[in-house]
Amino acid sequence: MSKQGKRLLWIVLGFVLWMGLESAMAADWGAVLPPPGGDFQPAATPFRETLCLGVKFSQGEPLASLSNLSELGVRWVRDNVGWSIMEPTAGQFLSHFPNDFQQRLDYYKAHGIGVVFMLAYGNQKAYPNTPENPTHSVNASGFSRYAAQVAGLMKASGVPFVLEIWNEPHNDAILQKFGGHWQGKAPSPWVDQYIKITQESVRAVKAIDPAIKLLTDDDMWIVHYWFLEAGLPKEIAGFAVHPYNAPANPEYTAVAYDTDWTRPFNVVDQDRSFRSAVRRLRDQGKAKLGYTPEIWITEWGWPLEGAKGSIPESTLVAYLPRTYILAAAAGIKATCWFSSYDAVDGLMGLTRNNGQHRQTYFAYQTMARQLGDMILLSQLAGADHPASGIQGFVFTGARGRKLVVWSVEGAAPYLSVPANEKTIEAVDVLGKPVALDTSVQGRRRIKLGAAPVYISGTWLDAPLDIGVNY
Known part of the structure; x- marks a missing residue:
């Protein structure tokens, strides 16, 4: 020009x-x-309510890092205790959470931090797979009892929480054991099994308290469309999404309007904007469920320093607050940055495994201090x-x-x-x-x-x- x-x-x-x-x-x-209309759908609550962080205490992050959460201004954490830990023997559940998780829970309660509790994964320990029953470790009835046990303990704790049903099931044992199209296109037996797990978990949890929120989960926008087609129960609160798009910027999606494997759905506008993906999924959910579902981002981040799709830290420092502001503007209930600590998932943490804070840690802290008490x-x-x-x-x-x-x-x-x-x-x-x-x-x-x-x-x-x- x-x-x-x-x-x-x-x-x-x-x-x-x-x-x-x-x-x-x-x-x-x-x-x-x-009230705002169109794509601009922020909540009339302080911006801090959207600030979530995926923690890694179950993967090696030291408990001493708990104080980082208050320093950062975090409102929600994504944490979990796995199914195989809660039910080491079939039908025999722990009557309380393990001590390390209870310590975290006590801290969360004392500091006004809620929990996005990830219910995961299969349980080969209590339900070993056999030639006669090769999918036993991911059976729906067992998983629903695990969900109910967690729900009861979390309710008793007094800590605000939502339950997230599995983590990226298309990347895990459900797809591997049941088969089908990876993106969930029908017919996909793995989607049918996930729907069964969801239905039974919703029934079991709602029997404890109808007010407890449950979210379905997958990282691909399109998978949620196929979950809806397969018959998600209307009692779910909404969807947990992971809109990874590295190395692109947060305003942009990883898929296009005409991506072939999302057909017959168009999951984004022609501009490939993040906000259009949120709007389209929300509208699809409303059409199928009869109400406007909540959307939570329970993972989003970018890899650093040489990993596939990596970006420089100076770029990620810019992306982090943009991610949270764009998500809040689109009406996302909360956004969980991935993650607090590198642990086993590569160079994506706000803090390195040696305890050194990256610049992204301070970008998160600055964002919370500048905007936390304000309303968009x-x-x-x-x-x-x-x-x-x-x-x-x-x-x-x-x-x-x-x-x-x-x-x-x-x-x-x-x-x-x-x-x-x-x-x-x-x-x-x-x-x-x-x-x-x-x-x-x-x-x-x-x-x-x-x-x-x-x-x-x-x-x-x-x-x-x-x-x-x-």
Whole structure:
């Protein structure tokens, strides 16, 4: 593109963003706003309620790391005690959780942290497979009793929780033992077995307390469509998804509108935007179940340092807060970053196996401190181009409003701010102050990039004269 063409492009972009910001900020923010519509579906609760972290205490993470959860501002953790531990002998369940999990549970309760309890996996110890019964270790009735035992103990603990039925079943023993199409396309006996496990688990758990929430799980968007076709019970609360898409950015999905193995469904819009995948799955669930299902992201992350699909840590530092903000804007109930600690799953932890915190740890902490007590109010840029360009969101709280803005492609435009504003504060993704400079026209401005910038000030209480340019 020519220099003149680039200048024209950014003039247009600046005008569009200015119009959106001016219109939005001219509203009476003290009034009760109408509920958001379309793809923008944030909850009217503090952003902190969406902050979940997949912990690795059952895979070697030391209990001393529990204090990290409070330091990070975590509201939910994804944790578990496996079926074979809870039921070492057929029909003989532990009457209480193992001591190490109970220690964690005590900490969670004391610090206001809820649990996404992953019910997994098969139980070869209590239900060994035999030539006569080669699928015994994944039998539905046994699994449902395990689900009920966990539900009863978790309810007694007083810790908020939801139950997640299995973990990525298409990647595990259910598919291996029952067979079928990996993406769940009918006929797939493994999907039928998963539905049976879900149905029996729902009945067993709801008999203890009808209010307990259960989520189905798989990492592929399309699998949830086939679960719905196969007859998910209407008593489930919703779906747990793992929208891995490395090395792509969080605004983007791993599948396309016309991906052949998702047919006959189109699981995303033609722009391949993450928010369209959420909307389409939510709508499909509502059509099949008769109510709007919750969607939880119980795993999402990117590998580092040479692994397949890996990205530089400097890039991941930018992706982490973008992931959480995009998910909250789409109405995701909570997002569990994968993960707290490297453990056995490669270089994906906020903390290395030697205890050293990565920069992503501090990006998570900064995000929680900047936005945790605030409510996501509006999207001021990017609503009509959710997978590209400038994205901007406004949060509101007791101390005023905050604008969070970034460039999907990592381009470096500038956000112009009022010349007479004296209270502007801007910090970067790691909590460091962002300096304002002055353009040749004499306007103060903030340089944008792939990493979000958190901007606050009294200027957000009035219509903005704002532009984006190079």
